[in-house]
Amino acid sequence: MIPFDNSRLRQFRSLLFLPASNPRAIEKARTLDADLVILDLEDAVREEDKDSARAAAIEATAQGFAGKPVAIRVNSKGSPHFGADYACVRKSKADYVVLAKVDTPKEIHDARSLMERPVMAMIETPRGVLDAVAIARDAAAFIAGTNDLSASLGIPDGAGRSGLAYALQRIVLAARAAGIAAFDGVYNRLESDEGLAAECVEGRAYGFDGKSVIHPSQIATVNRIFAPSPQEVEAARRLIEAAGGGAERHDGRMIEDLHVAQARALLAKAGG
Numbered sequence: 001m002i003p004f005d006n007s008r009l010r011q012f013r014s015l016l017f018l019p020a021s022n023p024r025a026i027e028k029a030r031t032l033d034a035d036l037v038i039l040d041l042e043d044a045v046r047e048e049d050k051d052s053a054r055a056a057a058i059e060a061t062a063q064g065f066a067g068k069p070v071a072i073r074v075n076s077k078g079s080p081h082f083g084a085d086y087a088c089v090r091k092s093k094a095d096y097v098v099l100a101k102v103d104t105p106k107e108i109h110d111a112r113s114l115m116e117r118p119v120m121a122m123i124e125t126p127r128g129v130l131d132a133v134a135i136a137r138d139a140a141a142f143i144a145g146t147n148d149l150s151a152s153l154g155i156p157d158g159a160g161r162s163g164l165a166y167a168l169q170r171i172v173l174a175a176r177a178a179g180i181a182a183f184d185g186v187y188n189r190l191e192s193d194e195g196l197a198a199e200c201v202e203g204r205a206y207g208f209d210g211k212s213v214i215h216p217s218q219i220a221t222v223n224r225i226f227a228p229s230p231q232e233v234e235a236a237r238r239l240i241e242a243a244g245g246g247a248e249r250h251d252g253r254m255i256e257d258l259h260v261a262q263a264r265a266l267l268a269k270a271g272g
């Protein structure tokens, strides 16, 4: 099995999806500040474009994304496209695979050995949510598929995310129990920066490491909100400096060693 650098995945803030069938988007992605580029072979690509999208994904990963890591999202294990998709990944220079609609731990285990890449699992089916703890054991990271989940749970369009709360918490819980990264789903609206920002704040409060994006205009907001703010960085530095071990008073609150570890993790996410 291919090992993966978990500490690198925990640093990602924005995961940019784009259809592998869209050459302009591929070109554009090379100039953008997303932390991970995901070339989609699944729902964003029309049936008649699947073959050319695979060829484009191979070519795009060979050319690279200006040093940025890149993943290919493949159709689920049960799909008629899975075989050709996995052959595509094997020929590509993708750093990661994103496997859509993961239902069982076996799918991840098999994909990891078939494709010889770390596999990020999309948790976007009721069964996937319920089996998340076992699925996390072989996954490199989780990505919440909030569109598919909402649809399969019967949550009406525009009803907000309250009906997803249990699933989102379970995705983060299972990821943390296995020590892997967890990323929030996409925000579909393209012209509501406020709505996107609110969903990022909510996602960070759930414990997600970062968020999926579908358009260049969403990257800056996600990167800003999922990176520690200058105030958080300053507070973390002061806490580490002040801490002497055990329970102590600091800045009008109690701190212990776990808060020092938390502050160090925050500084690592901030880049030092």
Ligand SMILES: CC(C)(COP(=O)(O)OP(=O)(O)OC[C@H]1O[C@@H](n2cnc3c(N)ncnc32)[C@H](O)[C@@H]1OP(=O)(O)O)[C@@H](O)C(=O)NCCC(=O)NCCSC(=O)C[C@H](O)C(=O)O
Pocket: 016, 017, 018, 019, 024, 025, 026, 028, 029, 040, 043, 044, 122, 124, 144, 145, 146, 147, 148, 149, 185, 186, 213, 214, 215, 216
């Ligand atoms: C959503 C879009 C279809 C909107 O397309 P469009 O209106 O044509 O975009 P713009 O004209 O505003 O684009 C401006 C320029 O930016 C480039 N662009 C657009 N999107 C991307 C992108 N994602 N990555 C890179 N570059 C992008 C355009 O090419 C324009 O460039 P230029 O012509 O040079 O100026 C479109 O944004 C899009 O297709 N987004 C990605 C959709 C996608 O990948 N969906 C699949 C993943 S989401 C999902 O499935 C979640 C999950 O499974 C779940 O269940 O929730």
Ligand SMILES: [Mg+2]
Pocket: 043, 124, 145, 147, 148
């Ligand atoms: Mg989906």
